Amino acid sequence: MxxxxxxxxxxxxxxxxxxxxxxxxxxxxxxxxxxxxxxxxxxxxxxxxxxxxxxxxxxxxxxxxxxxxxxxxxxxxxxxxxxxRPGRQQTIHSFFEILAGKGLSPEMTLLDYRMRQPPEEVAKALSLKDDALFIRRGYRSEQGPLGVTEVFYPASLVRMVTPELAGRTTSTSILQDIFKFRISHADVSIGLSRASQNVAEWLKVDPGTALMRIKRVTTCVGQGACEYSRLLVTEGTADFRITAEGEMLSEGAL
Structure with a gap:
C-alpha cells in the first residue's frame, strides 16, 4: 500500500x-x-x-x-x-493585457529569473519534487509602478523559457503561443500578502506593506497544473470581482 x-x-x-x-x-x-x-x-x-x-x-x-x-x-x-468552490476561469488573461485594456501603455521588466526551491504551496499545486523555474516581472506606466507578477514553472519547461523570452513575453502568451498548450481551466483566489524586499523596491513601498494578491493555478489539457502565478498590487491599484460562473473580471481604477 x-x-x-x-x-x-x-x-x-x-x-x-x-x-x-x-x-x-x-x-x-x-x-x-x-x-x-x-x-x-x-x-x-x-x-x-x-x-x-x-x-x-x-x-x-x-x-x-x-x-x-x-x-x-x-x-x-x-x-x-x-x-x-474556488473561483475558476475557462480563459486566462495576463496583467499586461488587463492594463492595456484599461487604456494604459504598460512596460514590463524582468526582475528575476532563476531556478529555486518552490514554497510548499507551489510544490503541492504543481506536484513538484525538485526545483522550479521562478520568474518575477515588474510593470509600470508613466504614472509609476503598477504591480509585480511572480510565476513558477515545472523544471521540465525551463529549456523552452529563456531569460530573453521571459523578459519580452507574458506568461499567458508563453503558455498559449510558445508552448501551444490548451488551457483547461485556471483556479483563482484573492488574498493579502506582505511585500518582500525585492517587491517593495519595485512598487516603492516599505517592506512588509500589505498587498493584494491574486493567485492563479493554471491547468492545461494533457499537462496537468502547468503554471502557478501571483499578481501583487498595492491597495487601490486594481479591483477585481468573481462572476457567478467563476470568471475573474477587473473593474475600477488600475
Missing amino acids: PHAVFSSDLDPNGPTPLYLQVGHHISGLIGKDSRFMDRLPSEAELCQMYGVSRITVRQALSYLAERDVVVRQHGRGTFVGALH
Whole structure:
C-alpha cells in the first residue's frame, strides 16, 4: 500500500472520532491543494492518503455532505460544494493585457529569473519534487509602478523559457503561443500578502506593506497544473470581482 501522506495529521487515540479528523482535514485542503479543487480523490485514494478504512472515509464524506461542503454523486464521485468552490476561469488573461485594456501603455521588466526551491504551496499545486523555474516581472506606466507578477514553472519547461523570452513575453502568451498548450481551466483566489524586499523596491513601498494578491493555478489539457502565478498590487491599484460562473473580471481604477 502506498505511503499514507496524511496519517501524521491524525490522532487515532485522541478524543475526536477519526472520521471527524479526516473530514476536518479534507475541508482544510479544499481550494488549497490541487487534488481538492473541484472533484475529490476517490474513496480508495482517500483511504490510501489517510491510512484509514473505507468506512471511516465514507463517514467523513457523509459528515461533509451534510454540511454542504461536498456533494456526493452516485457513480460519479465526490465534488466540492458550490459555496466552497474556488473561483475558476475557462480563459486566462495576463496583467499586461488587463492594463492595456484599461487604456494604459504598460512596460514590463524582468526582475528575476532563476531556478529555486518552490514554497510548499507551489510544490503541492504543481506536484513538484525538485526545483522550479521562478520568474518575477515588474510593470509600470508613466504614472509609476503598477504591480509585480511572480510565476513558477515545472523544471521540465525551463529549456523552452529563456531569460530573453521571459523578459519580452507574458506568461499567458508563453503558455498559449510558445508552448501551444490548451488551457483547461485556471483556479483563482484573492488574498493579502506582505511585500518582500525585492517587491517593495519595485512598487516603492516599505517592506512588509500589505498587498493584494491574486493567485492563479493554471491547468492545461494533457499537462496537468502547468503554471502557478501571483499578481501583487498595492491597495487601490486594481479591483477585481468573481462572476457567478467563476470568471475573474477587473473593474475600477488600475
